[in-house]
Amino acid sequence: MIKLKGRILGNKTHDVGYRVFLLTKAMELGIERFRASNTFEKNVQAVAVYLEADKTAIDEYKDIINSNFPENAEVAEVSFEDYSGYVTSISDYMHLIQVEQLNKGIPAILSIENKQGQMLEKQDVTINVLKSVKEDTSAMLRKQDSMLDKQDATIDVLKSVKEDTSAFREDISMARKDTKDELYEKYEYLSREITEIKSSLSEIKAKVL
Numbered sequence: 605m606i607k608l609k610g611r612i613l614g615n616k617t618h619d620v621g622y623r624v625f626l627l628t629k630a631m632e633l634g635i636e637r638f639r640a641s642n643t644f645e646k647n648v649q650a651v652a653v654y655l656e657a658d659k660t661a662i663d664e665y666k667d668i669i670n671s672n673f674p675e676n677a678e679v680a681e682v683s684f685e686d687y688s689g690y691v692t693s694i695s696d697y698m699h700l701i702q703v704e705q706l707n708k709g710i711p712a713i714l715s716i717e718n719k720q721g722q723m724l725e726k727q728d729v730t731i732n733v734l735k736s737v738k739e740d741t742s743a744m745l746r747k748q749d750s751m752l753d754k755q756d757a758t759i760d761v762l763k764s765v766k767e768d769t770s771a772f773r774e775d776i777s778m779a780r781k782d783t784k785d786e787l788y789e790k791y792e793y794l795s796r797e798i799t800e801i802k803s804s805l806s807e808i809k810a811k812v813l
Contacts, residue, residue: 606662609687610653610669616678617649618642625674626653627701630694633661633668638694648680656691 612622623640630638637656644650653669655662666684673679692700 605656606659607687607689607691608655608662608666609685610655610666611645611681611683611685612651612653612669612679613645613648613681614677614679615649616676617651620674620677622651622674622677624701625672626651626669627694627697629665629668629672630655633657633664635661635665636694637691639692639697654687654689654691 623642626640627638635655635657638654640651640653642649643652655665657665670682
């Protein structure tokens, strides 16, 4: 069995799924001991990969990762060297990757919960605003109803005034008619009196002459 350490450097080797890519290739070759980690070398992104397998599998793996890269990766250099340290089993590494993914997911879940809480708060604010608008609208409608009632009362008063005015006009008309009739009767009476006086004066004048 051979132990090997690989080193992959480039401007973009992190956050492109490089470790999962390396893991998949190791599983395809039946490599049972494997580990990979993100690191930096002189402020340059790098991925370190550790293998323990027979020579055939190691050589095939080296050929694959020398010529194959994940999509969106930017690789400047791939190199290998012997390694004497411990290499974990590939199944344990898979569990480690799963735990890392869960850890990455927790902030996202918390963020979603936080956003949901914010959305609920905004919904509560919206509901309160709508309630306030409803109350204001109800108050406006009540005021409009009150104004309509007052308008109806004003119309009734105006109708009453109109009726009273019409009655007053009728009374005046009747009074004028009564006055006219009374004056006419007085005129007739005075005319008769004058005629009688003239007749009396004529008789007296005849007697004197």
